[in-house]
Amino acid sequence: MSAGASVLPMRLDRGRQAAPQVFDHLRERILALDLKPGAVLSRVELMEQFGLSQTPIRDALLRLAEEGLVDIFPQHATLVSAIDLTHARQTQFLRRSIELEVVRTLALSADETVIAGLKANLARQHAMADTEDFQSFWALDQSFHRAMYEAAGVPDLWRLVRSRSGHLERLRKLHLPTPGKTVKIHSDHSLIVTAIAAHDPDLAQRHLRDHLSGTLGLIDTIRDRYPGYFRD
Structure with a gap:
């Protein structure tokens, strides 16, 4: 090609x-x-x-x-x-480690302006969740997470994670069209924002951990669906 x-x-x-x-x-x-x-x-x-x-x-x-x-x-x-699964797992570890602290920071401050911005993004996600416009939904997903980094005062860490995320992002892109996946992502995001707004950092971290665990738990299924896309 x-x-x-x-x-x-x-x-x-x-x-x-x-x-x-x-x-x-x-x-x-x-x-x-x-x-x-x-x-x-x-x-x-x-x-x-x-x-x-x-x-x-x-x-x-x-x-x-x-x-x-x-x-x-x-x-x-x-x-x-090819998608390097070892690289993807390491990036996931990095991202999870950082974002657990990001959501904790936001839950401890629970700034109303930040929460309003995240909820506005959630509303747009909800409108897109039942469509097949996966590219637009993906952009909203990315902007949701980026907004949390920025609100926590660590925008450079978003750029760091993004520069490391090529293999993980392609893996997640392959998973995104799975029926119900966009609805699940929106639901996960909503639970995270609700916990942040309730000043509950432990609950926010729990929901974030659940949210970031989905795709890597289905690697075998995704590999079977897209043979030739991966290397270990």
């Missing part, structure tokens, strides 16, 4: 450096599974598509390799990496 067949068109902002824009675009396509594990990313095709020289394309691919999202074989090919 070539890059040209799968990477959506993109207009570069000529006022910004090109390599970060190409990186962000390719990363989004990989996490959305538009570029599936094993897809070939041709430097020549990418240069033609973006109208760029080799250097920014190379730099973007090297950044993707640093996040483990592509495998670069010098003088041969660059492939979208």
